[in-house]
Amino acid sequence: MHTNFSHEQLQDPTIARADAMLKRCVHCGFCTATCPTYVLLGDERDSPRGRIYLIKEMFEQGKVSAPVSYHIDRCLSCLSCMTTCPSGVDYMHLVDLARIRIDHKRSSAQKTTRWLLAKTLPSPARFRIALLFGWLARPFRGLLSALGMKTGAAALALAPSRPPSFKTPKRESLVRPAGAPVKRVALLRGCVQDVLEPSINQAAIRLLRRHGVEVVMPSEEACCGALQHQLGREGEAHKAARRNVDAWSSALREGPLDAILTTASGCGTMIKDYGHLLARDRGYAERATDMSRIARDISEFIYELGLLPPLAWTSLRVAYHSACSLEHGQQVGPEPRSLLSQAGFTVLEVPEGHICCGSAGTYNMLQPELSGQLRDRKLKNIASVKPDLIATGNIGCMTQLQRGSAVPVVHTVELLDWATGGPCPKPLEKLKDKVHPIQSLMELAGAR
Ligand code: SF4
Ligand code: SF4
DSSP: OOOOOOTTGGGSHHHHHHHHHHHTOOOOOGGGGGOHHHHHHOOGGGSHHHHHHHHHHHHHHTOOOHHHHHHHHTOOOOOHHHHHOTTOOOHHHHHHHHHHHHHTTOOHHHHHHHHHHHHHTTOHHHHHHHHHHHHHHGGGHHHHHHTTOHHHHHHHHHSOSSOOOOOOOOOOSEEOOSSSOSEEEEEEOOSHHHHHOHHHHHHHHHHHHHTTEEEEOOTTOOOOSHHHHHTTOHHHHHHHHHHHHHHHHHHHHTSOOSEEEESSHHHHHHHTTHHHHTTTOTTTHHHHHHHHHHEEEHHHHHHHHOOOOOSEEEOOEEEEOOOHHHHTSSOOOHHHHHHHHHTTOEEEEOTTTTSOOSOTTTHHHHSHHHHHHHHHHHHHHHHTTOOSEEEESOHHHHHHHHTTOSSOEEEHHHHHHHHTTOOOOGGGGGGGGGEEEHHHHHHHHHHO
16 A cells, blocks of 8 residues: 655654555455444445555544544454465554554543453452442333433443452462473463453463463552553553553562463454564563463363363263354464364354454443444354354454343353363253263163
8 A cells, every 4th residue: 555654754664564554455355344334334435445544544644534543443453354464464553653643632531441341340349339330220121222322221231130250269379280380371360350250260270280380470460451441541551451460570589481371362462463562662671572482262272282181971962152252363263163063062163253242341321332343243244153062262242242142152161161060050050961971871771
């Protein structure tokens, strides 16, 4: 793509970086076919190529126009376009630069909404209080909608149907396996997930321990910063990243780490990018790059380690929903599918599996209509393969899909834990009779 930046403009490091990324685009348009918002809306400005043009104009003209902010805000950051692009356009970092620029020019109302989200979601204590208010205010959702307060109404739609628990689960900072450890890892507990579904990290810890892995969870670690980053709040995202780099540095002083693991793929994408995020921070750049290098999604790590044989075999049909942050953000696709098959589940491919479910961090609150359309489309595709359950590797997708689905939604790691000796995940209690211990299957085979 030809750009028209002046020599003075190119002295600005942000413009210089944007210029290099823009120039890689050859306008071929391959990315449009796999972009969820273009598939829904058919508007070039809601496609990756259209957005790239808008970003170019914004930086060239030095002003944030209403259409730029409107169409960039409708981007999910699903990164499907990056998987498709044959020219290697770094859309992820380009749209990040655009978001930071746009964030400075927002209206007061938008700033307040985004400030509230950025201050509430990453803090477990504040998030619990917000869930309580959300639960109390659920009956007023229609009223908020009628008053045009779409984000508030969408947030209430996500609020739990029961009051949240204020009992914080016991937080251990170190879990050792029964024998000598074969690996030592740090596990990021995350923020939203640990409040909504603490069972996911509990399953991950059991699974790792069973595989002989020592698990460190430094108490100083915090939210990974992805939510703030997606909202264009660069300073807060950097602060979160630095805090985690410090926390893992202290864990490293006690012994080497083979990996930094995440059970929420949105966090994994972010940590794998810490090296880029803190590249201009002299005190952190090198350590952040090292942390990114060893960051792994839990499914990647268990796949590399080798899954223990399952203790039970099921006839359960699992629709695997590949979270965008895992499939496109981290390019981790075959590993979770293979692990689920090895664990005895029948893995079903969902049509249009590359299209986002509409969760996308805070997108389902900031863009509720588009998010709802994408969720309905995803659930229709999932229903077409007639699954017993849905498995995915990201809490955002789990919450988004469960809202509209009668079929239970669980995290991949909960299924792996269950198959190798852990408890049955709560949402699957009713399906327990479809599970057969391997021992009894072998006896059955012997009798034949
Ligand atoms: S596929 Fe890549 S090169 Fe082609 S238009 Fe899209 S971003 Fe540009
Ligand atoms: S990140 Fe997703 S929504 Fe945004 S332009 Fe790329 S494909 Fe479209």
